[in-house]
Amino acid sequence: DARVTQTPRHKVTEMGQEVTMRCQPILGHNTVFWYRQTMMQGLELLAYFRNRAPLDDSGMPKDRFSAEMPDATLATLKIQPSEPRDSAVYFCASGQRETQYFGPGTRLLVL
Amino acid sequence: AQTVTQSQPEMSVQEAETVTLSCTYDTSESDYYLFWYKQPPSRQMILVIRQEAYKQQNATENRFSVNFQKAAKSFSLKISDSQLGDAAMYFCAYTYFGAQKLVFGQGTRLTINP
Numbered sequence: 001d002a003r004v005t006q007t008p009r010h011k012v013t014e015m016g017q018e019v020t021m022r023c024q025p026i027l028g029h030n031t032v033f034w035y036r037q038t039m040m041q042g043l044e045l046l047a048y049f050r051n052r053a054p055l056d057d058s059g060m061p062k063d064r065f066s067a068e069m070p071d072a073t074l075a076t077l078k079i080q081p082s083e084p085r086d087s088a089v090y091f092c093a094s095g096q097r098e099t100q101y102f103g104p105g106t107r108l109l110v111l
Numbered sequence: 112a113q114t115v116t117q118s119q120p121e122m123s124v125q126e127a128e129t130v131t132l133s134c135t136y137d138t139s140e141s142d143y144y145l146f147w148y149k150q151p152p153s154r155q156m157i158l159v160i161r162q163e164a165y166k167q168q169n170a171t172e173n174r175f176s177v178n179f180q181k182a183a184k185s186f187s188l189k190i191s192d193s194q195l196g197d198a199a200m201y202f203c204a205y206t207y208f209g210a211q212k213l214v215f216g217q218g219t220r221l222t223i224n225p
Contacts, residue, residue: 031211037154043202043215050211089154098144098206100213102156 002026004094004103012109018080021106024073025094032075033100034060034067035091043091049075082110113138115205117216124193125224131178132188132219134203142208145179145186150218151199159201162186190221198223 005024013019025032033048047057047067057067064083069075079086087110093100114137124130136145147159162170162179169177174191190197203216 033212042217045212048211055211091156093156095211098208098211099146099158099161101158102148104153104155107154 004092004101006090006092006103006106008106009104010107010109012111013082014111015083016081017110018078019082019086019108019110021077021090021092021108023075023077023092023094023103025075025092026096026101027073029094029096029101031095031100032069033091033093033095034075034077035093035102036088037091037105038088046077046090082108084110086110113140113205113207113214115203115214115216117201117203117219119219120217121220121222123222123224124190126193126195128193129189129191130193130221132190132201132203132221134186134188134216136184136186136203136205136214138184138205138207140207144206144208145177146204146206146213147175147177147186147188148202148204149197149199150202151196156202160188193223195223195225197221 007022031050034046036044046060049069052069066078089105091105092103116135143164145162149157149159160172176189178187200218202218204213
């Protein structure tokens with residue numbers, strides 16, 4: 001049963017620290033998405049890739065967030081420096097034929 | 112612009128009963144896709160069901176079925192024989208061919224009463 005995996009599942013860090021979240025998409029999927037979910041804003045699309053190339057990162061605060069896909073089996077989302085307002089659940093999803101499958105999420109708390 | 116609207120912030124149903132969650136959307140595209148995702152307290156986003164707009168037949172997955180009314184731009188989810196494990200936030204979502212990005216509704220929180 002193919003699934004999207006994300007690590008870590010939970011992260012507590014202090015303001016100013018670097019946070020790296022990792023995602024392994026489903027093998028064969030050519031699109032990868034990063035979302036953020038908060039109570040106030042709901043689900044927000046941060047960035048997405050097709051065939052490892054970034055297509056749209058307009059939803060991402062550029063000064064502190066960065067997303068990369070170093071190879072087809074790994075996508076990363078980095079926050080540097082982290083701030084308390086970054087506390088949220090971050091989802092990775094991989095897609096095929098207009099259908100997206102979500103990972104379990106990384107629950108981030110920045111103190 | 113494409114929009115998705117879920118007009119029911121909360122719904123509740125007795126266990127074993129049937130419940131229908133509403134979703135409407137707005138689009139000028141002809142080739143598009145509609146989805147229902149379930150998010151239980153674990154926060155995992157689970158794909159429940161998928162409908163291609165060009166298919167007239169309503170999609171069904173076990174106890175979950177949709178009523179797709181293309182002319183009315185309506186896409187409701189029916190859950191039959193509700194179970195306690197169905198309690199979750201349900202999101203309706205839309206995309207069109209080649210768009211990749213999903214547009215989500217605001218969500219409906221479903222409570223199952225034992």
